[in-house]
Structures are given as C-alpha cells and as structure tokens.
Amino acid sequence: MCLHVNSWVLTDIADITRQINLIGQHLKQNGGHNIAIILPNSIEFLTALFACAFYDLTPILAPYDQPIEKIILLLKRCKADTVIAAVGSFPFDAITKSYPALKQLVWVVDEGSKHMDWNEVPKGTGGAVNVSTWQEIIQDQEPTVGTELPPVDRAGELRKVLAFWPSGELVEYTQANLISGIAGQLTSVPTTQRITHADLFLPVDSLSTIYPLVLTLAALYSNASVAFNSVAGQTSDLRIATQGIAPTIIVATPEALATTHKESQDKMSSTVYSIVHWFQARSLVQDGAMPVASTFSRMYDSLRPIIGTTPGKLRLIYVAKQAGVASTPLSAEILSDLRIYTGARIIYALTAAKVAGAVTQTGLYDYRVDGSEKYSHFGAPVTSCEILFKDTSEHKTTDEVSTGEVSLEEILALKYLLTSSRSMPGAQPLLAKRLR
C-alpha cells in the first residue's frame, strides 16, 4: 500500500552545503577516488555530485534502476571504488562477491526505512567494505561542523565527470566540457525567455543522463528553484512526474512527450475541437506566434494534459534526441500539437555522446512545420558549439548545399561536431535519416 500524499519537502541550501562537506570528507577519508552515484533524481544525487567536485573525487553517474548484473558490469568498466546507492536497490552480498574492488558503500536511506540498521554487514561477507548510511554521516557530526565550503584551490587539476551513454559507452566529460554545455544552454535562448529566479525547474528525465543534468545545473546557476522527483526517468507519464508542484520549465524524454501527445489527441478528437485546433495551429505556423487562449479554446482546458498542479504555469519544455540511440521520433507536427495542448514552448535538441548539453537545438520561437519527416528539424548550434559536415560517398557539399556524414571530434575543451545537418530549413531531414 502506498499513501497518496501530494506533498513536497523544501531543503535548506545551507543544509545541503553541510551535506556536501560531510559526505565529501567521509568519502575522501575512507580512500574513495571514483565515486559511483546510483541514485534516482534527488537532493542526495546533486549533493553527491557537488561533494565530488569540492573534494577532488571523480563522480560516475550510473543509471538507476538497473539489474544487478548490469550494475556490476558498469562498475567494472568505470573502476569505481565507492558506491552511493539507494538502500535496498541491490543486494549487498551480490555486489561484494562479484565486485571485490569495492572499498566503501554509502546507503541513502529513505524516510520509511530509517529505523533499520543498514550498517550491519552480513557475517562472512564484505569485511573489507566500509558500509555507512548517508543519514548517519550527517547526523554523527555536530550541527556546526561542515557549514563552510572548502577554500578554492585553483592549482589542482579538476576531476572529470564520468557518465554512461545509453549505448553503454563510458564517456568522460571534463569540467570545462560541462561548463561550456551549461554556458551554451544559458545563452542559446532569447534574453527575455532565459531561466530566472522566478522559474521552477523540474527534470522529468534521469539526472544520470548528461543533457537533463546540464540543464539542471544551468537552472541552478540561474538561481531558479529546482524540484526533484524520484520517479523521473522511470515513468513516461508526465502527470505522475509533475504531481504536487507547478513547474515552469521541464526537461522530458521524447517517449513521455509522445505518450502525452497520443493521450491528448485521443481525448481531444471532437469535430468542434479540431476547428479550434486548426485556428491555433494557424496562429503558430502561419503567424509565428503562440496562440492566445480564447473562449473556444478554454472550453477544452479540462481535456488538456495535466502537467503540474497549476494549469498554464508551464512555459518551456526541453526534449532531446540522442544521436545514434533508438528513441521515439518527434515530428514537427507532434511538436506543434504539443505546443497547442500544453501552451508551452518546446525546444527540441540534438545531443551527442561526447558533447555535454546540446549540439543543436530548435529556436525557442521556431514553430515551423516542415513536411512529413520522421524527426522535426534540430535548429542551429548552441553558442558553445560549431558544426560542419564532412563529405561521404552519398552526400557531398557543393556551393549550393551543405551535406555530409555525422561524425564527432573533440578539439580543445570545446565541442565541435561534424554532422550532416544543415541548420537551414529543408536539409534537416537528412540528419534525421542518417541518425536512425
């Protein structure tokens, strides 16, 4: 049984700073170097990441909710010596047996199972592993300890952040990489639409994916409020993921948006609505302006997808296509429909394994519908990125047309992508075709 409590908890920033310090010190003292973070979206996930940044440790963002065999495989690939995981998310015995390199384990205990003693190591197993719980590390210290962030050391080399691309590839992101991704996201939207203090940002995709993580960091840097929901990334139902709060900006998976589109389309299928829809689509595509609510469109407000507790609050949806990863395609028509159903603008980005943040993304004000291609157009490069296309046997650049093959190359700390998309209308379908 699960109680239905639509509620949220506000965490004090100073308290998180203290947790960053205490967790960072604890990991460091126990000889941690490579810290695997296997957590759902939560304050602890964020705290663990920043603890690694401040205490010179390498964070490894491992996907949550994987079978134990997969976790062990991932740990072996990234050579983790420390694991931070939600308590009970995998059997302790199995991991110590099949992964002897493990030196310490930090369980994050949720409210419901705090009374249990998770430190107790089963006899005969894992004697060498230092097991502790997150809550104990925090509570064992005086409240005054660890309230100040460590002094800045600019001399030391910054540790990389490791993450897994859905194909299983382990990608190392330098901090310069991540920062340029954040900077690109901050400056690639028009000034009036940037993330501000007034926004409430909710990642509905798992933070172990680099694109939602970079956007979350960008929101944090913009001093927006940020909400975490542990079901994010595990459900494709936006209604469930946004229960109890009213976000203004979300980052969602293409699957979640496709589901929302399908459901709304089924619900809003009456002839009268299709006339209203036609007028609103005309406003978007012909006039290039977000449709305003009219008496007619308000009649259908009860059928619109429920994203957050206050209808109309949501203003921006980020969604990304991961290059080379099979995912639900979003066509320009679907995106246009979703703009009408949700009343929010949508940024459709193209991401690549070695690039933090986005490579290209559609303009915030770009509502154009470009034919019946499988994928919508992906827009222009973000400000931290430049792209060019290399010739292939099929696609050669001429003086009129820019075209070529998708390949990726990293130069300096910045991000350069060699791809076949022209950022001009008409040629984007080419990119979509070659990425499938």
Added chain:
Amino acid sequence: MGLGDNFMLKLDETVTHVLGQWDIYTTGIFVVLISVWIYTVISSRDPDAHPMLLARQAQPSPVRKEGESAVFRSHSAPHGIPLNAGLNIKDPGDSKWARGRDGDLRDVWRRVVAGGLDREGNETGEIGKLFTVLGSEQVIEHNLGTRRVSSCQ
C-alpha cells in the same frame, strides 16, 4: 461642356446607380466584409521572431575546406570571436571590465549559495529553492520486487 464636367456627371451617375441598388443583401455582404476586416485587425499578432531570423538561424563561415562544408555557428557566437565556453565568473576584486573565468562545477554551487546577480554584477540575494516531490498515486514495481520506490513514503 468641358471634359471635367462630363467626367463629374459620369461619376455622379455611377455612384447613384450603385447606391440606388443598395438592398438587404448589400448590407449583408458589407457587414461580412467589415467583420472579416475587424477580426483580422484584432487577431493579427506580430510573430514572436522575425521570419528572416527563423530562416537563417545559423551563420556559415565565409570559406570552407575541400570535402567539408562551411563551419556553422549560432548568431549569438559569431565567427571571429571565441565560442561561449564559460560562465564568465568574476571573483571579488576582479576588474569589472576584465573577462571572467570559465568556472567549474564548484562555481555552480557557489552561485546557488550566494544568490543571483543583477546586470552590474551585484548580488541580489535571490536564492533558489530546492524541492523534493514526495507522494505518488502509482506504485512502481522495483526490478528486485522487494522495495517500493522511494517516492511512496
């Protein structure tokens, strides 16, 4: 009779001819036309972005290499200046006019703690809030089948 008088007479006859045939249908057509015009004026809105900007979202470099396309960049980071690679962080005491540091992850958290900056770079004290959303109607079965997801508290 001069040419002008003849013209004025013709005009007078034409106008009288047209107005003389005015009836209920003319009124109807007239009302419809005016309504359409008023609707167009009221409902017409400026596009959010100029169509020209939408058509030319990326900026190609003036030259390209053999076998490659031109290099495309965002209009906000034009060719000739470095790409936008950092957060332009200025530590206390740094010159107002100097280019700031790119920054690293620690600077992101320091900004969260310190609060927002206005255009002059002064702290506004606007600190974001961090929420954890609890509660869900749906129980998601964990793959081990032994544990509820932590949102069901």
